[in-house]
Amino acid sequence: MSISVSRRALMGAVAAIGLVAGMVPALAADPIKLRISTPAVDSDWHAKMLPVFKQELEKSAPGQFDVEIHLNGTLFKQGTEPAAMQRGNLEMAMISAxxxxxxxxxxxxxxxxxLIRDPEHQAKVFDGEIGREMYKLVEDKMGIKILSVGYLGTREVNLRTDKEIKTPADLAGVKLRxxxxxxxLFLGKALGANPLPLAFGEIYTALQTGxxxxxxxxxxTxxxxxxxxxxxxxxxTDHLVDSIFLALAGSSWNKLDDKQKTAVMNAAKAAVKFNNDNRIKEEGELQAFFKSQGLKVYKPDLDAFRTHVQKAYLDSEWSKTWPKGMVDRINATK
Known part of the structure:
Protein backbone atom coordinates (compact mmCIF):
# COMPACT_ATOMS: atom_id res chain seq x y z
CA MET A 1 0.00 0.00 0.00
CA SER A 2 2.72 2.44 0.94
CA ILE A 3 4.49 1.75 -2.37
CA SER A 4 1.32 2.52 -4.35
CA VAL A 5 0.76 5.83 -2.55
CA SER A 6 4.37 6.89 -3.06
CA ARG A 7 4.11 6.14 -6.77
CA ARG A 8 0.90 8.13 -7.03
CA ALA A 9 2.46 11.04 -5.17
CA LEU A 10 5.49 10.92 -7.42
CA MET A 11 3.35 10.97 -10.58
CA GLY A 12 1.42 13.95 -9.22
CA ALA A 13 4.62 15.84 -8.50
CA VAL A 14 5.93 15.19 -12.01
CA ALA A 15 2.67 16.46 -13.52
CA ALA A 16 2.81 19.58 -11.37
CA ILE A 17 6.38 20.30 -12.46
CA GLY A 18 5.35 19.87 -16.08
CA LEU A 19 2.46 22.29 -15.61
CA VAL A 20 4.73 24.94 -14.07
CA ALA A 21 7.32 24.48 -16.79
CA GLY A 22 4.66 25.00 -19.41
CA MET A 23 3.78 28.31 -17.82
CA VAL A 24 7.35 29.71 -18.13
CA PRO A 25 7.29 32.34 -20.92
CA ALA A 26 9.38 31.96 -24.05
CA LEU A 27 11.13 35.23 -23.22
CA ALA A 28 13.11 33.43 -20.52
CA ALA A 29 15.71 32.77 -23.25
CA ASP A 30 18.86 34.88 -22.99
CA PRO A 31 18.64 38.16 -24.92
CA ILE A 32 20.59 38.44 -28.16
CA LYS A 33 23.78 40.40 -27.56
CA LEU A 34 24.53 43.15 -30.05
CA ARG A 35 27.85 44.90 -29.41
CA ILE A 36 28.32 48.04 -31.53
CA SER A 37 31.85 49.32 -32.14
CA THR A 38 32.63 52.81 -33.46
CA PRO A 39 35.53 55.28 -33.34
CA ALA A 40 33.00 58.10 -32.81
CA VAL A 41 33.30 60.29 -29.73
CA ASP A 42 30.29 60.61 -27.43
CA SER A 43 29.53 64.19 -28.49
CA ASP A 44 29.14 63.32 -32.18
CA TRP A 45 25.73 62.67 -33.69
CA HIS A 46 26.59 59.23 -35.04
CA ALA A 47 27.50 58.26 -31.49
CA LYS A 48 24.36 59.87 -30.05
CA MET A 49 22.18 57.96 -32.50
CA LEU A 50 23.20 54.59 -31.04
CA PRO A 51 21.21 54.97 -27.80
CA VAL A 52 18.23 55.78 -30.05
CA PHE A 53 18.77 52.42 -31.79
CA LYS A 54 18.94 50.69 -28.41
CA GLN A 55 15.82 52.41 -27.06
CA GLU A 56 13.76 51.77 -30.19
CA LEU A 57 14.73 48.11 -30.16
CA GLU A 58 13.76 47.76 -26.53
CA LYS A 59 10.37 49.30 -27.29
CA SER A 60 9.55 47.01 -30.20
CA ALA A 61 11.21 43.83 -28.90
CA PRO A 62 11.36 44.17 -25.10
CA GLY A 63 13.86 41.86 -23.40
CA GLN A 64 14.96 40.23 -26.65
CA PHE A 65 18.19 42.18 -27.24
CA ASP A 66 21.13 43.28 -25.14
CA VAL A 67 22.73 46.23 -26.96
CA GLU A 68 26.20 47.33 -25.86
CA ILE A 69 27.64 50.58 -27.28
CA HIS A 70 31.43 50.96 -27.45
CA LEU A 71 32.68 54.42 -28.50
CA ASN A 72 36.13 55.93 -29.17
CA GLY A 73 37.46 52.78 -30.87
CA THR A 74 37.76 51.10 -27.46
CA LEU A 75 36.51 47.72 -28.70
CA PHE A 76 37.92 47.67 -32.25
CA LYS A 77 40.03 50.27 -34.04
CA GLN A 78 38.61 52.24 -36.95
CA GLY A 79 38.61 50.16 -40.12
CA THR A 80 38.99 46.79 -38.38
CA GLU A 81 35.28 46.37 -37.62
CA PRO A 82 34.26 44.58 -40.86
CA ALA A 83 36.87 41.85 -40.35
CA ALA A 84 35.78 41.49 -36.73
CA MET A 85 32.17 41.01 -37.84
CA GLN A 86 33.26 38.48 -40.45
CA ARG A 87 35.21 36.50 -37.84
CA GLY A 88 32.23 36.45 -35.51
CA ASN A 89 33.99 38.65 -32.92
CA LEU A 90 31.62 41.61 -33.32
CA GLU A 91 27.91 41.91 -34.00
CA MET A 92 27.46 45.52 -35.18
CA ALA A 93 29.40 48.53 -36.42
CA MET A 94 29.09 51.74 -38.37
CA ILE A 95 31.24 51.26 -41.45
CA SER A 96 32.20 53.50 -44.36
CA ALA A 97 32.24 53.02 -48.11
CA LEU A 115 29.79 62.34 -56.91
CA ILE A 116 27.02 62.40 -54.26
CA ARG A 117 25.67 65.94 -54.29
CA ASP A 118 24.01 66.43 -50.89
CA PRO A 119 22.22 64.53 -48.08
CA GLU A 120 18.95 64.33 -50.04
CA HIS A 121 20.72 62.87 -53.08
CA GLN A 122 22.54 60.43 -50.81
CA ALA A 123 19.29 59.14 -49.30
CA LYS A 124 17.65 58.72 -52.72
CA VAL A 125 20.62 56.80 -54.11
CA PHE A 126 20.90 54.35 -51.22
CA ASP A 127 17.19 53.95 -50.50
CA GLY A 128 16.45 53.09 -54.13
CA GLU A 129 17.40 50.40 -56.62
CA ILE A 130 21.08 51.41 -56.64
CA GLY A 131 21.28 50.93 -52.89
CA ARG A 132 19.58 47.53 -53.04
CA GLU A 133 22.02 46.32 -55.70
CA MET A 134 25.09 47.59 -53.88
CA TYR A 135 23.93 46.36 -50.46
CA LYS A 136 23.44 42.89 -51.93
CA LEU A 137 27.05 42.91 -53.11
CA VAL A 138 28.14 43.57 -49.52
CA GLU A 139 25.93 40.80 -48.20
CA ASP A 140 27.10 38.31 -50.83
CA LYS A 141 30.82 39.14 -50.77
CA MET A 142 31.36 40.17 -47.15
CA GLY A 143 28.61 38.43 -45.22
CA ILE A 144 27.55 41.76 -43.71
CA LYS A 145 24.00 43.12 -43.67
CA ILE A 146 23.67 46.88 -44.13
CA LEU A 147 20.67 48.13 -42.18
CA SER A 148 20.59 51.80 -43.16
CA VAL A 149 22.71 54.71 -44.39
CA GLY A 150 23.35 57.81 -42.32
CA TYR A 151 24.60 61.21 -43.39
CA LEU A 152 28.05 61.69 -41.90
CA GLY A 153 28.42 65.22 -43.17
CA THR A 154 30.15 66.98 -46.02
CA ARG A 155 33.92 66.78 -45.64
CA GLU A 156 36.02 69.95 -45.61
CA VAL A 157 39.77 70.55 -45.32
CA ASN A 158 40.83 71.75 -41.85
CA LEU A 159 44.39 73.13 -41.57
CA ARG A 160 46.73 74.32 -38.81
CA THR A 161 48.58 76.54 -41.30
CA ASP A 162 47.76 80.09 -42.47
CA LYS A 163 48.34 79.64 -46.20
CA GLU A 164 45.21 80.40 -48.22
CA ILE A 165 44.02 77.52 -50.37
CA LYS A 166 42.34 78.36 -53.66
CA THR A 167 43.17 75.41 -55.96
CA PRO A 168 44.51 71.87 -55.55
CA ALA A 169 47.98 73.19 -56.42
CA ASP A 170 47.95 75.14 -53.14
CA LEU A 171 47.75 71.86 -51.20
CA ALA A 172 51.01 70.56 -52.69
CA GLY A 173 53.20 69.25 -49.86
CA VAL A 174 50.50 69.70 -47.22
CA LYS A 175 50.52 66.70 -44.85
CA LEU A 176 46.83 65.83 -44.78
CA ARG A 177 45.72 63.11 -42.40
CA LEU A 185 44.76 57.95 -49.37
CA PHE A 186 43.83 58.27 -53.04
CA LEU A 187 41.20 60.87 -52.17
CA GLY A 188 43.78 62.90 -50.29
CA LYS A 189 46.14 62.74 -53.24
CA ALA A 190 43.34 63.66 -55.67
CA LEU A 191 42.75 66.81 -53.62
CA GLY A 192 46.37 67.78 -54.30
CA ALA A 193 47.76 67.05 -50.81
CA ASN A 194 50.34 64.68 -49.38
CA PRO A 195 48.07 62.18 -47.57
CA LEU A 196 49.32 60.50 -44.39
CA PRO A 197 47.52 57.57 -42.73
CA LEU A 198 46.70 58.13 -39.06
CA ALA A 199 44.16 56.70 -36.62
CA PHE A 200 41.25 58.97 -35.79
CA GLY A 201 42.11 59.08 -32.09
CA GLU A 202 45.57 60.45 -32.83
CA ILE A 203 44.53 63.45 -34.94
CA TYR A 204 44.28 66.08 -32.19
CA THR A 205 47.79 65.48 -30.86
CA ALA A 206 49.26 65.23 -34.36
CA LEU A 207 47.73 68.62 -35.26
CA GLN A 208 48.95 70.09 -31.99
CA THR A 209 52.54 68.93 -32.53
CA GLY A 210 52.68 69.58 -36.28
CA THR A 221 33.06 66.23 -36.24
CA THR A 237 36.01 72.19 -50.38
CA ASP A 238 32.76 70.16 -50.04
CA HIS A 239 34.73 67.32 -51.61
CA LEU A 240 32.81 64.36 -50.20
CA VAL A 241 29.23 63.98 -49.01
CA ASP A 242 30.10 61.28 -46.53
CA SER A 243 28.05 58.25 -45.53
CA ILE A 244 28.06 55.93 -42.55
CA PHE A 245 26.40 52.53 -42.82
CA LEU A 246 24.86 50.91 -39.76
CA ALA A 247 25.65 47.25 -40.32
CA LEU A 248 25.11 43.87 -38.70
CA ALA A 249 27.22 40.76 -39.04
CA GLY A 250 25.51 38.33 -41.41
CA SER A 251 25.87 35.53 -38.87
CA SER A 252 23.92 37.63 -36.34
CA TRP A 253 21.29 38.70 -38.87
CA ASN A 254 20.63 35.12 -39.94
CA LYS A 255 19.86 34.07 -36.36
CA LEU A 256 16.96 36.52 -36.08
CA ASP A 257 13.37 35.61 -36.81
CA ASP A 258 11.30 37.78 -39.14
CA LYS A 259 9.82 39.92 -36.36
CA GLN A 260 13.24 40.52 -34.86
CA LYS A 261 14.65 41.48 -38.26
CA THR A 262 11.84 44.00 -38.72
CA ALA A 263 12.46 45.43 -35.25
CA VAL A 264 16.20 45.80 -35.94
CA MET A 265 15.61 47.47 -39.32
CA ASN A 266 13.05 49.92 -37.88
CA ALA A 267 15.36 50.77 -34.96
CA ALA A 268 18.20 51.43 -37.42
CA LYS A 269 16.03 53.75 -39.50
CA ALA A 270 14.93 55.67 -36.40
CA ALA A 271 18.55 56.06 -35.27
CA VAL A 272 19.68 57.25 -38.70
CA LYS A 273 16.83 59.79 -38.90
CA PHE A 274 17.89 61.18 -35.52
CA ASN A 275 21.47 61.51 -36.76
CA ASN A 276 20.53 63.07 -40.09
CA ASP A 277 18.07 65.62 -38.72
CA ASN A 278 20.45 66.85 -36.04
CA ARG A 279 23.59 66.76 -38.16
CA ILE A 280 22.06 68.74 -41.03
CA LYS A 281 20.72 71.35 -38.57
CA GLU A 282 24.08 71.66 -36.82
CA GLU A 283 26.05 71.82 -40.04
CA GLY A 284 24.09 74.90 -41.07
CA GLU A 285 25.12 76.72 -37.90
CA LEU A 286 28.79 75.83 -37.63
CA GLN A 287 30.54 78.24 -39.98
CA ALA A 288 29.59 81.09 -37.66
CA PHE A 289 30.79 79.10 -34.65
CA PHE A 290 34.23 78.43 -36.11
CA LYS A 291 34.62 82.06 -37.13
CA SER A 292 33.80 83.03 -33.55
CA GLN A 293 36.68 80.78 -32.45
CA GLY A 294 39.10 82.72 -34.63
CA LEU A 295 39.28 80.37 -37.63
CA LYS A 296 39.16 81.53 -41.22
CA VAL A 297 36.30 79.79 -43.04
CA TYR A 298 36.02 80.27 -46.80
CA LYS A 299 35.31 78.57 -50.13
CA PRO A 300 38.14 77.88 -52.57
CA ASP A 301 37.74 77.60 -56.35
CA LEU A 302 35.30 74.68 -56.27
CA ASP A 303 35.30 74.24 -60.05
CA ALA A 304 39.07 73.81 -59.99
CA PHE A 305 38.83 71.22 -57.21
CA ARG A 306 35.92 69.37 -58.82
CA THR A 307 37.67 69.16 -62.21
CA HIS A 308 40.97 68.05 -60.68
CA VAL A 309 39.44 65.40 -58.41
CA GLN A 310 37.08 63.92 -61.02
CA LYS A 311 39.88 63.66 -63.58
CA ALA A 312 42.11 61.91 -61.02
CA TYR A 313 39.43 59.27 -60.43
CA LEU A 314 38.50 58.74 -64.07
CA ASP A 315 42.18 58.30 -64.98
CA SER A 316 42.77 55.86 -62.13
CA GLU A 317 42.46 52.10 -61.74
CA TRP A 318 39.59 52.65 -59.30
CA SER A 319 37.14 53.69 -62.01
CA LYS A 320 37.75 50.41 -63.85
CA THR A 321 36.10 48.53 -60.97
CA TRP A 322 32.94 50.64 -60.97
CA PRO A 323 29.76 48.95 -62.23
CA LYS A 324 29.09 49.87 -65.84
CA GLY A 325 26.81 52.88 -66.18
CA MET A 326 26.69 53.47 -62.40
CA VAL A 327 28.06 57.02 -62.53
CA ASP A 328 25.32 57.98 -64.99
CA ARG A 329 22.67 56.27 -62.85
CA ILE A 330 23.85 58.11 -59.74
CA ASN A 331 23.95 61.43 -61.59
CA ALA A 332 20.44 60.80 -62.93
CA THR A 333 18.99 60.13 -59.46
CA LYS A 334 16.86 63.13 -58.53
Missing amino acids: FDIAKQVPEWSIFTAGY MPGSDTW AIDGQDNPLP VRATKFYEVTKQIVM
Missing part, protein backbone atom coordinates in the same frame (compact mmCIF):
# COMPACT_ATOMS: atom_id res chain seq x y z
CA PHE A 98 36.02 53.11 -47.76
CA ASP A 99 35.92 50.11 -45.40
CA ILE A 100 33.68 48.21 -47.81
CA ALA A 101 35.76 49.05 -50.88
CA LYS A 102 38.73 47.16 -49.39
CA GLN A 103 36.82 43.93 -50.07
CA VAL A 104 34.23 44.99 -52.65
CA PRO A 105 36.08 47.10 -55.26
CA GLU A 106 32.82 48.16 -56.91
CA TRP A 107 32.13 50.24 -53.80
CA SER A 108 35.08 52.51 -54.48
CA ILE A 109 32.65 54.53 -56.60
CA PHE A 110 31.19 55.85 -53.32
CA THR A 111 34.64 56.97 -52.17
CA ALA A 112 35.04 59.29 -55.17
CA GLY A 113 34.94 63.01 -54.57
CA TYR A 114 32.17 65.20 -56.00
CA MET A 178 43.58 60.39 -43.95
CA PRO A 179 42.41 57.01 -42.62
CA GLY A 180 44.80 54.22 -43.55
CA SER A 181 43.25 52.61 -46.60
CA ASP A 182 44.20 52.96 -50.26
CA THR A 183 40.87 54.53 -51.16
CA TRP A 184 41.15 57.22 -48.48
CA ALA A 211 53.09 65.92 -37.20
CA ILE A 212 50.33 66.65 -39.71
CA ASP A 213 49.27 69.95 -41.30
CA GLY A 214 45.59 69.18 -41.50
CA GLN A 215 42.73 66.74 -41.62
CA ASP A 216 39.43 66.41 -43.47
CA ASN A 217 36.15 65.80 -41.70
CA PRO A 218 32.61 67.17 -41.64
CA LEU A 219 32.11 70.33 -39.58
CA PRO A 220 30.15 68.64 -36.73
CA VAL A 222 35.53 69.13 -36.14
CA ARG A 223 33.53 70.67 -33.31
CA ALA A 224 32.84 67.40 -31.47
CA THR A 225 36.54 66.49 -31.41
CA LYS A 226 37.66 70.09 -30.78
CA PHE A 227 40.06 70.05 -33.73
CA TYR A 228 39.28 73.78 -34.07
CA GLU A 229 41.39 74.35 -30.94
CA VAL A 230 44.57 73.35 -32.79
CA THR A 231 43.80 74.60 -36.33
CA LYS A 232 43.56 78.00 -38.02
CA GLN A 233 41.31 77.56 -41.03
CA ILE A 234 38.60 75.51 -42.67
CA VAL A 235 38.61 75.37 -46.46
CA MET A 236 35.06 74.59 -47.60
